Amino acid sequence: MAARSRFHPEGKDHDRPESFTLRRSNTYNLLVGRWKSFRRRRIILVLLLGWLLYLFFKHMPTDLPPVSERYDRRYGRLGGGAPDAHESESQTPPQAGDVYEGPIKFYALAGTVEPHTWIQDPRANVLFAVSDLKSVPQLLPIACSMGQHNKTRVHLAFMGRQGASWKEIRELNGITESACDVYLHDARPDYASLSSAARLEVSARASLGHIHSALRLHAVILASSDEEHFLNAIRDKTSSLDLSLIDMPTGGWQSLSWISALDSASLSQFNKIQIDIVIQAQQDSSASLMRLLRSVKDADYTGWTLPRLTVELPNNVDSFVARYLANFRWPADGTASESRLIVRHRLDARLMSPVQASMRTIESFYPQAPRTTHVLLLSPDVELSPNYFQFLMYSVLEYKYGAGNPNLTKHMMGISLELPPVGPDLKTKAPYGSHLAEPCVLWQAPTSNAALFFGDRWIELHTFLSYRLLLDPELGQKTPSSPSLSHKFPSWLQPVLEMMQVRGYYMMYPTFMLREGSSALTVHRELAQSPEEFMMDEGTVKSDSKPTKVDLAGDRTLTADEEIALLMKAEHRAFPASLVTPFVEAVSGKGVRSAQSAIPLLSFHGEQRDWTYTSTIARKAAEEFAVSVGGCKEYDSDAKDDSITSLFCLQAS
Template identity: 35%
Template sequence: MACEMAKIDRNYAHFALFGRSPLSMEEILEVNGVDTSECKVFWHDARGDYAEFSSDARTESATRGAMKHINDFVHPQVIIMDDSKREDSFFSKAMKTKVKETGTALIEVPLGRYEEWLWMTRLDAGSLSNWHKPNIDILIHAPAGSSGSLIRLLKSLYNAEYRGLKVPRLTIALPTKIEPALQNYLGGFMWPPWRDFSEQNGLTVRHRIPSSRTSSEQASIRFVESFYPPNSKDNHVLVLSPQAEMSPLYLQYLHSSILEYYYQYWGAGNDLMGISLDVPTAFLDGKDGFKQPTLGNMSYNKHAQDADPQIPSPFLYQAISSTANLIQGEKWAAFHDFLSKRIQASHSGKTGKKDHKVVPETEPAWVEFFMELARARGWTMLHPPTSLVTIHNELAQIPEEFSRPPASDTKATEVFKQSDHPEEEPFLLSADPPVPVEHIEADPSRSFMPLHQMLPFNGELQDLASLPWLDHEGSLTSHGGRICQGQC
């Protein structure tokens, strides 16, 4: 892993040898097949004198002393060690004591997961030094009749890979009517997956009180109030649709992308509103024909000679959906403020006449409001080259605020109109009831390979400025707004 990090050449990699082994550093490198002429790592023998004969207390003291010298002369930004379950107790204790004193980030690679964690070697020291800072809250708003879909989503979240990472908090907002099967499942659902029975359940469940038909404003307010970041720089929200089924590697991808684009030394994410786990298969208005950009559409690519230009590329899209998107904390706080002012302006008449919706009525009402803010500020969403979530089509539900009876049912239509709230509907709605949009379901088999093998360039994340950029209409443009002719 150290050699892999040195090969990527984004950091200066140092390897310090501790413990009681009587073998010399050269012998240990030879046994492990390390060629120092190829592996450009700085090697340090940090063992104390007579280490093989030392007691645990003396070896622990020697480890702390060696770490003091390393901190004084090397100034490490992050320390990476093997799983503490595998390391000697004196070593783990000494390392954790020293990082508390220095404030240096300590990363433990889960036992036997070196190959699966090679994506970490692609991050720079600025990103890795903030390893423990990001916090993710998962937010799921379940419509009526979605029990089967919600249980499937919760099972995929439960079975995902979390070892070595901070497990997100989970909040589920339930509809007014809860089906018995869902209630029984939630009663035995444990979160985080490996929590001890003596620990409190990390799951938060909210159950809406029945009321009259929900308007677009009411639904948007209820959704946005479900979460607010206590620290907008480090707290983010992952919005999931009950139709989603997560890849086991979803958190690894989110964690690496957050560190790369929000915490790297040079900064890059001022206009990045979030990170999607999904690749759209339709345009923002619900029409078919969306074409994912390829590596040939990148503005520049240092791996251009080795990469196939027809391979799907990660890309930036000035659009958002409710399927599976992480929204950065500062952008969510800005949206919270925008929505309160937008609703006040709508009721005061300052917004003028109503406009037609840009987003179809198959998406929740809050998406339209968020799109107004995103287009005004030039925000974009980062999409992966391959989907890390499967969006299922069966049991798809229309949002409650947009569901209505067919025009042929005159009695139901009349009752519907009597419960209408025209003053709380800021957009012109279609005369016809919305129909769920078919989504091409992703192939789940790719989830069984390590993350760096799923991504182009062997998992090395690319500069945002080099990625293809799509406007809200799905047109490929340059970052300056110029329509691309051929390639960007």
């Protein structure tokens, strides 16, 4: 009662029916309201859950294998061992002579591929893919050699109708087990020998996808002599996976046998590199130009996309050159629509100034893909070795893209094919003599006769010259320490040299050629001309006409016969069968890729530098340039912005 009396002081609720009815009505309404609210939420949740279930079952894959198999049955099922009893009973084996096109299963692949997924190895994986056993003798020596270099983990997979055990392969090719560190995989589908060509093509795509998903391949190597449907399948699949494909051409595998010395990082860029050749012809250089073009055409480009060839003609074109170019085909067996030849003809007959000549040369090329597109500048005075391109591509792959030491790449401007006896000032003796034991040196001196410049460095050069011209339109200003180049060399070398100094860049010179007595080219000096931009400067021409004599033999006194022999050798070098093989042997013997300090680093004047201080020297040169030429009051070499534009301080207009 006490409790009720707090709400009803009279204490007579039971004698008042209207009060009781009111209280029951309020309680009923409250309960009914809560029930209705809960029912609405429950209905909404049930409907939402039903909609989600509908979407799940509608879009749920119905053809996936168990999780443990991890592969899609539509593209070939992986499984260990032979077919199980259920599959054997439910699937009738094809009869001999049938063209089988049933579902694809790989019973032998998982057992050899999956163990490699758990191996921790810094070396990356490269796959040799084989469809026809006849291709094995062509690919196996390269695969075994690659395994011996120990830069990659080498795999060989059978993807066609035939297969063979590792023991049979070794016995047929006369190879001991210890001499060939290669992992073998049977990537053939079930009933491979009875399958149709279309089924084998699908199978090759699927097996390569499975292998790549397990091993994370860096490159795939195959032989062009293999079956056409197999080649199409692998080319299509590697393209979709963005994998490097190395197609060993029939009869040309010896030209590319050096790929076994490359690491996986280099191989992954193999078919992505594009080289542009630029030749700037001078007046009255018809014979030289035709000789150069003939040597370019006769060179060995086995395994590569032909470089794009740009020929820039002077205003007055000789009739002999005009007829020669009219009949010149590049590629030799290509049609007009396939031509990779570009001919440009200059309109202005007046002599160019040094600034105009520099702009013309540097504007002659601009890379579409800076990381993979590079330019080879050739003088009409050179004649190339038939093996020059193979050597050039090995050098680019090894030193630009190799994973051995990325710091080396940061300091490289490009690769020279020429080994000039003197520097471009015609006073500094080339510092090769004391480093002939090394396969190559890095010299902070540019060259103009035959040099490949990397695409990213060429873009930097564009920016550098553009800013340089804004502050000094005549390119007359120089830093106190910058060497003066002889007017026997083209004017565009001056901004190249300036950029090399302020950025700490060097050209690679292959000194092993001097030791081997070979060369990638011959420089013919009998018809050599001074650069057009300096022809009007008679005083300079006269002063440079007698360059400082350089002793090619060092301190030793030469007899007359020895001196003549040296001069003949300097003019006409031997073109060996291969430039790459002795270079690979020299590089492997010296370990220059595994140790950056093994490559001598030389200043413009030939002094050897320590790799530890090369960045410090470059920063000092950058500070001097920024203040003397770049229009800056001061230069902070430790600033975060170390781009090429930081060397210039342009006043706001």
